[in-house]
Amino acid sequence: MIRLEGIERVYRVGGQLVRALAGVDLEIAAGEYVSVMGPSGSGKSTLLHILGLLDRPTAGRYLLDGRDVTGLDEAEQARLRRETIGFVFQFFHLVPRLSALENVELPMQIAGLPPAERRPRAEAALAAVGLAERARHRPDQLSGGQRQRVAIARATVMRPRLILADEPTGNLDRASGREVVELLERLHRERGMTLVVVTHDPELGERARRRLHMRDGRILEGTQA
Amino acid sequence: MRAGETLAFAARSLAAHPARTALTMLAVAIGAGAVLMLSALGEGARRYVVREFAALGTNLLIVLPGRSETAGATPGLFVGMTPRELTLEDALALLRSPHVRRVAPVVVGSAPVSRGGREREATVLGSTAELVRVRHWRLARGRNLPEGDPRRAQAVCLLGATVARELFGADPPLGQWVRIGDRRFRVIGVLAPQGFALGVKVDEMVVVPVASAQALFDTSGLFRALVEARSREAIAAARRDVLATLRERHRGEEDVTVVTQDAVLAAFDRILRALTYALAALAGISLSVAGILIMNIMLISVAGRRAEIGLLKALGATPALIARLFVAEAGVLAAAGGLAGIGIGLGAVELAARLYPLFPFAAPWWSAPAALGVALAGGIGFGVLPARRAARLDPVAALASR
Numbered sequence: 001m002i003r004l005e006g007i008e009r010v011y012r013v014g015g016q017l018v019r020a021l022a023g024v025d026l027e028i029a030a031g032e033y034v035s036v037m038g039p040s041g042s043g044k045s046t047l048l049h050i051l052g053l054l055d056r057p058t059a060g061r062y063l064l065d066g067r068d069v070t071g072l073d074e075a076e077q078a079r080l081r082r083e084t085i086g087f088v089f090q091f092f093h094l095v096p097r098l099s100a101l102e103n104v105e106l107p108m109q110i111a112g113l114p115p116a117e118r119r120p121r122a123e124a125a126l127a128a129v130g131l132a133e134r135a136r137h138r139p140d141q142l143s144g145g146q147r148q149r150v151a152i153a154r155a156t157v158m159r160p161r162l163i164l165a166d167e168p169t170g171n172l173d174r175a176s177g178r179e180v181v182e183l184l185e186r187l188h189r190e191r192g193m194t195l196v197v198v199t200h201d202p203e204l205g206e207r208a209r210r211r212l213h214m215r216d217g218r219i220l221e222g223t224q225a
Numbered sequence: 226m227r228a229g230e231t232l233a234f235a236a237r238s239l240a241a242h243p244a245r246t247a248l249t250m251l252a253v254a255i256g257a258g259a260v261l262m263l264s265a266l267g268e269g270a271r272r273y274v275v276r277e278f279a280a281l282g283t284n285l286l287i288v289l290p291g292r293s294e295t296a297g298a299t300p301g302l303f304v305g306m307t308p309r310e311l312t313l314e315d316a317l318a319l320l321r322s323p324h325v326r327r328v329a330p331v332v333v334g335s336a337p338v339s340r341g342g343r344e345r346e347a348t349v350l351g352s353t354a355e356l357v358r359v360r361h362w363r364l365a366r367g368r369n370l371p372e373g374d375p376r377r378a379q380a381v382c383l384l385g386a387t388v389a390r391e392l393f394g395a396d397p398p399l400g401q402w403v404r405i406g407d408r409r410f411r412v413i414g415v416l417a418p419q420g421f422a423l424g425v426k427v428d429e430m431v432v433v434p435v436a437s438a439q440a441l442f443d444t445s446g447l448f449r450a451l452v453e454a455r456s457r458e459a460i461a462a463a464r465r466d467v468l469a470t471l472r473e474r475h476r477g478e479e480d481v482t483v484v485t486q487d488a489v490l491a492a493f494d495r496i497l498r499a500l501t502y503a504l505a506a507l508a509g510i511s512l513s514v515a516g517i518l519i520m521n522i523m524l525i526s527v528a529g530r531r532a533e534i535g536l537l538k539a540l541g542a543t544p545a546l547i548a549r550l551f552v553a554e555a556g557v558l559a560a561a562g563g564l565a566g567i568g569i570g571l572g573a574v575e576l577a578a579r580l581y582p583l584f585p586f587a588a589p590w591w592s593a594p595a596a597l598g599v600a601l602a603g604g605i606g607f608g609v610l611p612a613r614r615a616a617r618l619d620p621v622a623a624l625a626s627r
């Protein structure tokens with residue numbers, strides 16, 4: 001599903017060049033569950049942003065479903081994100097003035113789906129993360145774990161084939177972090193979504209069948225379980 | 226995103242900041258309201274003048290003795306004489322023209338008018354029954370001046386409404402005698418209250434037959450003659466005939482001035498229309514100030530919602546959609562403010578009309594759409610820059626800002 005060839009991402013900070021990604025080659029098959037681990041600053045988030053078409057590599061090629069997406073313009077990339085990729089962030093990124101249900105509806109609204117179709121799908125997505133009762137609550141009326149579950153409902157409601165999660169438990173206590181990870185794993189299992197989770201919690205990373213370790217912008221080794 | 230939803234989304238993000246949204250809308254509302262109020266003022270002035278002129282009579286020509294052009298002094302002036310006067314015979318001769326329907330000769334003077342112990346100074350008009358018709362006056366009671374030979378003096382008079390009230394109070398004035406100067410006149414009619422007509426207080430006047438006024442004021446000339454043409458189209462021909470007749474009667478000299486009410490009216494109409502547009506445009510400038518405020522607020526909004534913009538992009542919003550969302554916000558601000566301003570403006574015009582019933586305040590038909598149009602154009606125009614800034618945000622950097 002994913003194929004990265006010689007991906008580099010270089011930032012210019014002052015006069016210095018910072019190589020956030022220094023030649024990454026990677027293949028991820030459809031339906032895989034991959035964790036990405038490594039010290040802070042090793043390039044995990046940058047990798048995830050490239051995979052999610054939020055960022056462009058300085059060099060290299062990105063093939064998504066066999067199609068070179070490196071040179072697509074912003075609007076085309078946006079369309080691809082909308083249809084194939086769901087994001088889960090460390091800081092949830094819910095829109096504070098919208099209810100849980102409306103937050104989950106947002107991607108469908110952006111995609112232009114009719115309201116009659118959106119409502120039941122959003123409700124089902126919330127039910128799937130165990131928050132059917134919280135549909136009318138605003139984010140500030142929800143706990144951290146609940147917020148992240150709303151975010152997961154939002155990330156999955158368009159039925160994307162790829163879920164990218166950047167430290168999804170980084171802002172949660174242990175118990176709710178565990179719930180969130182189990183939820184992601186369940187969705188991966190039940191719907192066959194490809195799941196890439198960035199974490200620096202080894203215990204969490206161990207749960208994935210395939211683990212990538214990063215250091216200084218490179219993938220050191222892949223550990224296959 | 227669908228259009229309606231784009232607007233709803235914009236409206237909700239505005240609602241999340243009620244104070245600054247309300248203030249920005251207020252600025253737009255003041256601008257839009259000012260467009261309405263000032264154009265209503267200009268239009269009111271125009272209507273006032275038009276109404277006042279119309280009250281003078283329709284298809285009216287005013288014949289004044291003397292040339293208005295002073296550049297080439299008339300021979301009369303040269304030898305130290307006043308120009309030849311306009312006589313009653315001159316006025317009556319004007320009726321020969323087929324384009325003239327009525328002629329009302331006018332003599333004016335001022336004299337004390339008294340009855341019993343009550344006395345007041347009044348403007349005394351000497352004319353014929355035609356005066357009341359030419360000027361569209363109405364009689365409250367009694368009858369008009371007698372028809373018949375205008376050269377004959379008769380001791381009858383019409384009283385203006387105020388004069389009648391002051392001299393007679395609740396007593397019926399018809400058939401009673403009043404003293405005007407050193408003569409006695411019988412009251413045969415009372416004019417209905419007419420209000421103002423170009424500053425002449427009809428209600429404070431007394432009307433007597435033209436010959437009586439000439440005797441009273443010891444004058445043979447007329448102050449002017451009012452000529453009513455048969456129709457609007459006949460005004461020019463009537464004017465030509467009037468000038469020709471008088472030139473012939475004054476031995477080839479053109480020593481009168483004919484003012485057509487139409488020409489004056491058209492000039493005033495043009496000037497006051499232009500004034501109205503100018504006032505509206507001035508008020509429109511205040512809307513551009515509101516537009517700058519909108520831009521400012523939108524820039525603040527974009528800066529404060531970077532994370533949200535990043536999220537929308539991550540969820541698949543194209544730059545065009547992001548731009549639309551923010552332009553919609555500016556548009557909603559401008560539209561809501563503009564509509565509120567139009568409401569406030571119309572209310573203020575209504576209030577002013579109640580407070581000053583004599584002045585015909587009226588917002589011209591174009592003022593509300595113009596106010597809304599300028600508000601919208603300004604709001605959206607000034608919203609484009611912030612919207613483009615939002616659309617261009619790098620999603621990774623935007624998501625990182627919290």
Ligand SMILES: Nc1ncnc2c1ncn2[C@@H]1O[C@H](COP(=O)(O)OP(=O)(O)O)[C@@H](O)[C@H]1O
Pocket residue numbers: 011012013018019020038039040041042043044045046047
């Ligand atoms: N916008 C940026 N400008 C400059 N340097 C950046 C930027 N984003 C990331 N970096 C650098 O790239 C490297 C990788 O960052 P990141 O992918 O966020 O690491 P991780 O997620 O593994 O902690 C770090 O050295 C970081 O400082």
Ligand SMILES: [Mg+2]
Pocket residue numbers: 044045046
């Ligand atoms: Mg990171």
